[in-house]
Amino acid sequence: MSALLVAVTLLVAGHGTLAPAQAAPTTPAVVRLPAANKPNPAYVVKPGITFNHPFRDGQRGKIHRKIVKTLKNVPAGGRVRVITWNFDSPYLARKFIAAHERGVSVQIIMSRGLARSQGGNLARSYPMMMRAFARGDADRPAELKSWIRTCKQTCRGKKGSMHSKLMLVDHSGASNWIVMQGSGNFTGAAAVQQFNDWTTVTENQALYDGWMHMWDQATQDRNFPALRFTTGNITTMFAPHKREVDPALSVLNKVQCLGATNTASGRTKVRIANAVWGEARGARIARKARQLDRQGCDVEIVFMMMQRHIRGILKGMRAKQMVYITGLTANKFKDRYVHMKGLAVQGNVDGRTDGNVVLSSSENWTQLGWHSDEENIIIRDDAAMTAKYVAHVDLIYREAPRTLSNYVNSADPDPDPRPDRYHDQGYLGPKDYPFHELEAELD
Incomplete structure (x- = not known):
């Protein structure tokens, strides 16, 4: 509790009010799942740093597999929040859609230019998830709805680029207050072409609440002061x-x-x-x-x-x-x-x-x-x-x-x-992006 009070004091003193996370969200209507696909309440999200290696079998998709395992074990009524410069992975998009369909609230922000470049092609992640998230949202309270959207340029500033890469989860399995972030976007290329790192912190409510405070600012798509705080180490x-x-x-x-x-x-x-x-x-x-x-x-x-x-x-x-x-x-x-x-x-x-x-x-x-x-x-x-x-x-x-x-x-x-x-140059056009080649070993 003392760590949370420290974080709240720092945030309120420097940058405004912290909105505490909710521990017991309302559970929306859920899809019945086969036993093999149900979240495991005993699953533990391992904290620490994860690296992938694009040249080595079994190590290319390590970060994506950690994201997917965490997502798979979020129960109905749980909250998943993502910000990523680029989301262009049919493999990951299907996993997020499956979480939404079993009653998880999934909310994603990505770069507007890259979202526009995907057009309306339902093989691409942005239109695929936008359409899927709209199904089943009508009966959910606003805080448990799912969506994917963009910001004008940056989400919390006047210029620059929306370039973050993070995932926040209120609980997955037996783990709570999960903050995941690093260098990798939610793309097939991030798994198999790039050396990336992904840092995970769990059971730190003060840290989670601070990052959710940033998330709440990002969803407003307007200028905010610089934000920093310390909790523990x-x-x-x-x-x-x-x-x-x-x-x-x-x-x-x-x-x-x-x-x-x-x-x-x-x-x-x-x-x-x-x-x-x-x-x-x-x-x-x-x-x-x-x-x-x-x-x-x-x-x-x-x-x-x-x-x-x-x-x-x-x-x-x-x-x-x-x-x-x-x-x-x-x-x-x-x-x-x-x-x-x-x-x-x-x-x-x-x-x-x-x-x-x-x-x-x-x-x-x-x-x-x-x-x-x-x-x-x-x-x-x-x-x-x-x-x-x-x-x-x-x-x-x-x-x-x-x-x-x-x-x-x-x-x-x-x-x-x-x-x-990106739109004018056809960046990552649907006829060019080698989805199946990049993600074959992930599925």
Whole structure:
């Protein structure tokens, strides 16, 4: 209870009233299910960080499988809330529709431009779910209705892009107050083409209520102040940041390079995996990484896209581009690349010589990311999670095919937020998107 009071105090003092979550929602009419398909009340959602690996059998769909298992065990009357830049996965769309049909309230927000690009083709996720959610909603109270919708540009700001990737669930099986977020969109490509991470926190009502407060703001589609709060060892920072400190620098500025007591060398390990670095913001973070490298930190970086002047700042450092181009030219449906957007520090950080910090995020290090709808979750003093993140970045670094000197332009789509951009260019057109190929092993 004390953690909840702390979170409420922080939110009310800085950004308005927190709307507490409801523990016992009204149960709507439900569909009778075969025993094999019924939610398991004993299922436990495992907290921690999950990684997928696009090259390895059984590991490509790990994040999607975790989402689906959590969703499958939400009982009738439960609430599921999703925000994702892109939802383009028939596999996941069917799972969310099935949850709605058994009485779960499913509400989803995605990018307007990408939703429009799907048109009215019922093979595509947005029109498919819009039509399915409308069925069975008439007899439900407003708070338990299901829907999928978009925001004008950002949901909580005046400019930028709706770029978050998160799922909030009030309860699944025996687990409550579930916050899930990370770098992966709800697409087949996120499962089998990209290196992504997905962080799960459970049984933390204060954190859940804080994120639901953000959700309530997002549904209003208007400008809100920057929002951040801390509960226990977890700090949440939601964009748009405005004059707030950069999430990445809020961690890196507290690093001391020597005197670590939890690394074999005594040097602090800094592991960075952020897909896109650009403009002045990306340069600021790169200069800090360079400074830490020169001060003796053990710094390692993997990325996907980076402007030339930022590559110049990092020249000579251990920084590698994880982009596998499968043909002679880039192909956004075939290439494999790192899509993570975070970092980990193991060593002398936050005033502790045995410190551990993980930043898990949906945010690229660009000016667009600064103004967009993005979420950052900073978890401190979790040694197991930090060690897992460090090991995963080391793995990607070993497998990455390109150094700064043989950088290539990536196949990742241009994150231009203008609504007509994708529609006019036919971005992810229904005749082009290889649904069956990308999702064959997930179903």
